[in-house]
Amino acid sequence: MRNYGVVIPAFNASGTIGETLRSVAAQTVRPALVIVVDDGSTDDLGSATGGTDLPVRLLRQANAGPGSATTRGFAALSTPLIATLDADDLWLPDKIERQLAHLEKYPATAGVFCHWRNFRNDRPDAPEAETVAGWSRTTMMIRREVAETVGPIVDPPGGRGEMIDWIARAREAGLALDMLDEALALRRIRPGSLSYGRDAARDRGYLEVARLAMLRRARNKAGPG
Template identity: 45%
Template sequence: MKYSVAIAAYNAHRTLSETLASVLSQTVKPTEIVVVDDGSSDATADIARAASSLVRVIEQDNTGCGKASSRAIRATTCDIVATVDADDLWLPQKIEKQLRMLKKLGSRSFIFAKHRQFQHGSSDMTSGKVRPGITRSDLVFHREIFDEVGDIIDPPGGRGDMVDWLARAREIGIHFHTIDEVLVMRRAIAGSLSSGRDPAKDRGFLAVAHMALQRRKQAAIKDGK
């Protein structure tokens, strides 16, 4: 099964080469890797281009992770897409195992895997917390689902983009399945969008909850309830 990899990257010079190396080390190799450089001021684009001839770089002004991810996915050419954050790592058999499950469960399925968190700069890759991986870095899916769900929206503050998109996918009947195995290493890095608690960034989650509530109200009105 052929698949594309979509990556949104912003000032990712510290981590992107490792991320790409983990993608290129998969037991089932990708057909292409699309990296959208979302207005970086560092060497992100150059690092991506140097990694492999499989990498295609799209440069744009800064728009946010959701829009950059959407552009990366839309630029892919395979029927199956895997997404990964520009600072996370895949273990070598991740895609092989996910493709096997996707083939078994069908095209209206999202296949995730568990991930383990590790600290940027640390050599300890074994003691971090293990979590069910309902994140961008854990996901493999059929490209047609993206067209049905629509673009990933950047909420105020920047956090919660995938929470909203995945909720919209559930609402149209997409089934979520998680492989009960750690196949992703999720990097904790100071200053990243997802690091720590920040009221300004966290307001995105409130916006996501409000959007979900509005969709439910609209659905109820449509159904005459």
């Protein structure tokens, strides 16, 4: 089964979305469809999504956060497999092929992630040496039923932590999520992006994610009643 679609949430990403899409086009296994969800951008994102021969569909919504935009993209795809990617990150050419092979080899696995490494804005050819496990949107490939089982990706206050919460909910639902040891994606670090530095207002989302996880554990421990 090699039929997959891609979801890319995007907000004011006209400066990076073209390079991101070119990294999708360079995959050794190409997608059936790429859904780009414009999350209330004020730049000319639509014009920036051209330039490749990918089948790209652009959806637009009022600004609601990357989780909401990703969930909207899930609903627009009918492929049995879904890969996701942030609009300023990149995939290495065999990323999808390696993940498809893993899912074919392990049919009980619901989703697979990979390692990634950082690069500074316009230097994808000079990434930092360290690679880390990327439990993130950019590294994720899931079977369609995962999205249906776990439900929407909820954006916490501040705009950070939505994937931590969603992955935790997937695990709590008993879904098997695997991590490939290979670095198959690049994470762009640039001023103004959600991944750049520490920010007390944005980091509120992590606290909310931790609070929600504790509440779920308490409910599960208490049982029905």
